[in-house]
Amino acid sequence: MRVSLQSLARHVDLGDTPVARLEELLPMLGLEVESVSSFGLAPIPHVVVGEILAFEKHPKADRLSVCRVDVGDGAPRQIVCGARNFKAGDRVPVALPGAVLPGNLEIKVGRLRDVDSHGMLCSAGELGLPAGEDGLLILTPRQPALGAPLHSLFPPPDTVLEIAVTANRGDCLGLRGVARELAAALGLPLKPLAPAAPAGASAQPSPGDPFGFVRVASPACALYTLRGFRGAKVGPSPEWMRRDLEAAGLRPVNNVVDITNWVMVQTGQPLHAFDAAKVAGGVEVRPARDGERLALLDGREVALDASVCVIADTARPLVVAGVMGGADSGVTSGTTDLLLESAWFVPGDVRRAARRLGVSTDSSLRFARDVDPAGVELAARLAADLLAELAGARPTGPAVAVGQAPRGDRRIHLPSGFVAARLGSPAPDAGVAEVLRRIGFAVAPAEGGLDVTVPSFRSDVGRPIDLVEEFVRIHGTGQVPVGRPVAPTPSEPEAPAAALVREVALRLAGSGHAECCHYSLRDRAELVRTLGEGAADTLALGNPLTADQTHLRASLLPGLALALQLNLSVHAEPSRLFETGTVFRPGADGQVREYLAVAAVALAEPARRSWLARPAPDLFSAKRLVTDLALAAGIAASRLSWVPAASGLWQAGHAAELADRGRAALGGCGLLDLRWTRGLDIRGPVVAAEILLPRAALAARKPARLEPFSNQPPVARDIALVVPLAVGAGEVLERLRQAAAKAAGKDIALESVTCFDVFAGDGLPEGARSLAFEITLRHAARTLAEAEVAAVLDQVALAAGKSGWTVRR
């Protein structure tokens, strides 16, 4: 909303309130000032229109030209100029010696690199006008008189504030609304608006009206009024109106159209004028019919359907209600008889229609924000006055009105103390009443409080709490006291994910990982890699914006792989990266679950050489990471069951994934698919780890309870087995662990079973390998006897034998 201060003065006399004060004040009323610009031009003595008769290159400076300039006094001057956008014969602004340009730049006769210069040719910016294209302000198309004072070509100076109006304040999409706010804040009176055209309306057209009927057959229109005029003389608008429209950012068209726009700018009520000769029979507000087409004012032809409300005559739609008029029913230079529409359309319907047609007009913007129902008549009467005055149009009868104003003035009971209770500081009724009256609310004392009558232009105020906002806004938010820091409420449990995310981030950063942050929305190819062709589209969005952000992410690893690629390409020497965040996975039940994912990647071949090589990370360092992360989330390693990786993220044979056992966690460890990472220009393998913890199952970790531990010496024994290659070492270890634990019984603790040797080759059968384990036992209260240890080992050997594994002696 562009607010010209000169236009604003029609509604409130701001006196000499400085612009800076308004810039401070408006935002505190809820009207954000987005920019301040100047409009028009103040007189600057000695700046006149001149013509460049001829020019040549400066003898000593390639970028300068020496111009001969005529300013109409018969004595062409020599002026040196640095611009290049002119040609001989162009008329341009000339600042003669003695002129003082904005920024206190005083023009004198001077020498530029040994060439005399008797003034300066000016750009728009140098004159304080909005800067346009680079170079001189070319005046040629305006055909100005030589020597004319420059400011005579421009409207008088004005300041225009560009104001952002929030969705609830449709009343401030007219100058009067803004003026009302300023008047209230500054304690100034609002100037009266008193149209001469009579109020009141009839339900039916008068005999002289240039229309036969007005019908409303759409719920999108609550109130429709139409006035007829004859004898209009269409022509240009007067200068003041053109100026006001241009200051408001509108293009003057002709006096009739300009009057409708000018009234809209003042009141916020959009109006529409038809050429009566082009309207057959009368007008009807109705849903468009499927297949109807309408050529719009902006030159497009659109296909309509029943979701769009139109104003139609007996033959065809003329206007998309509240949005845009048709090209062939508007007012032109030949128009003499007029129909003037002023109406109230349902905001949501106008918004949807505008969206559907892909336009936002001054009209749709205002209707969508809910115009003042009482303004429907007021605006039409103001326009009727101006049509008579500026176009000689005679009304043909009273307005015809169909429907009801959807909202009138409303009364709210505001209990005493209500405002104070929300404010946290005293707010006596009298003070509240005074503030509310300033913004046009009527306030009367009532039993136990105040009765506040809210005028119809405030669609957003309907409850006592809304009056609190009005009071605070006008009284000043700076008056709200700053409460003292508050005592904690009784302890509430925290979301377990918050603590976990913090802990794993610190751990991973502490172990050399740099934290990354990628977008959640990914392309389809990435999802196919992660989930496979079949499942990828279970995570597709319904209305993606761009082709590369069509799916929800199912893993953090593709993002991290791309981050490795990027950082290698810019020689930022990546080594280890990690990320935490939500990922999505479809389950076997068809439902998508949200997981808290933690993922890390590491380059197996360092990006930079070093004087000392360190062991490269591998599948087992990644497995350790996943196991540790699981433990941090309260999931013991024994609950994780590892199977060969099947997802396209991983390199077959060199990675493992977690089987979804009891929904404890998903994830994987090992090498990322080597063809993929090579395709990303990553030289060596990428070692990766990822764990996905179902958000719904995350629980706060309880403090561990101390278990007593033995101070007796441990006893360790080794056992080696020959096992078929197809049997996983983890499976063997688990079998031995169970057998040993069972054999050890209650008093002997099985402290650990570890694998310390893996061997295949000489001396072993084909298709088998030797696995050696160390079993450590400890008694709770005494030194273990050799016989006790031997008994446990015998049971372990027996169990191994039952599984078909030979014990090596």
Added chain:
Amino acid sequence: MATMQEQLDRALAEAEQAAASVRTRAELEALKARLVGPNGSLTAVSKSMGALPKEERPEAGKRVNAARQRAEALLAALLARVEEAELAAALGPAPDPTLPSPDAPAGTLHPLTRTRERVLATFRKLGFVVAEGPEVETEWHCFDALNTPADHPARDMQDTLYLPASFRSADAPRKGDEALLLRTHTSSVQVRTMLSRKPPLRIVAPGRCFRRDAVDATHSANFHQVEGLWVDRSVTLADLRGVLDFFVRETFGPEAETRLRPSFFPFTEPSFEMDIRSPGLGRLSGRWLEVLGCGLVDPKVLAACDLDPGEWSGLAFGLGLERITMLVHGIDDIRHLYANDLRFLRQLA
């Protein structure tokens, strides 16, 4: 025949000569045996004492003892030398401590993580606890319960990312045929919290949000908010200022000024934007800058969450972690936060 003293001196001299070439513990043991072992040269001299006349024996005894002491000192020194050599061998050559460590340096936390943890720590001091909600959310939790009418522009397909009708979420089950969407703000966590717990409540909810925006210097396909909600029997605007002024001072320093600028959100009434002005923000110093939206919880929201607006009142606020991070660190383009360029991340670690 040499005197006893000469014999002692010779034995010691020979041992001292041999000691120069002793390098290992075995050589040391061999020398020790030659000198003081059962067949050692000193042992032989002391054995010969028995043949001396009785009156010479005390004097001879003294001489032998003195020689033994010298021998022991020699052997102890040799042992120290051998042990030193053994240790040196075990340690290997001395490294050059001026060489750089070949290990990777400590990693870095993302600036958004640092900001999030700082913000959460600030509000924890005021008794707020962290709450969470799902990123895929129902239309009811994201809009209806938050007093956002069905025809509100925020709900338009053009501004909000929706999931297809076939999508089913275990974390946000649909009621009826309502739509599922990617939450546009963390305010949905207000609703989930009020429905699942009884007031008094004081929560902060960090989380990722989505809008259907093209990515540019100030827009991102996803972004992060921290939502705050405090519901109790009489929560006031003074409380709102108290909480948020504290937050601003903790985040931007004691010299930062604040102002509450009236604004509009469907779920708060009254609604404000909080602006800050601070001298420590580089190019943006001394200008009023919007940092968060806030207000008192609209009675309709309380009612939608089965709380009686006559009994309960609340304040709510929502701040953008990207915005705060960019202001604190002087970042001018939001895309830096999602580019994952280590040259950026290491600077802000």
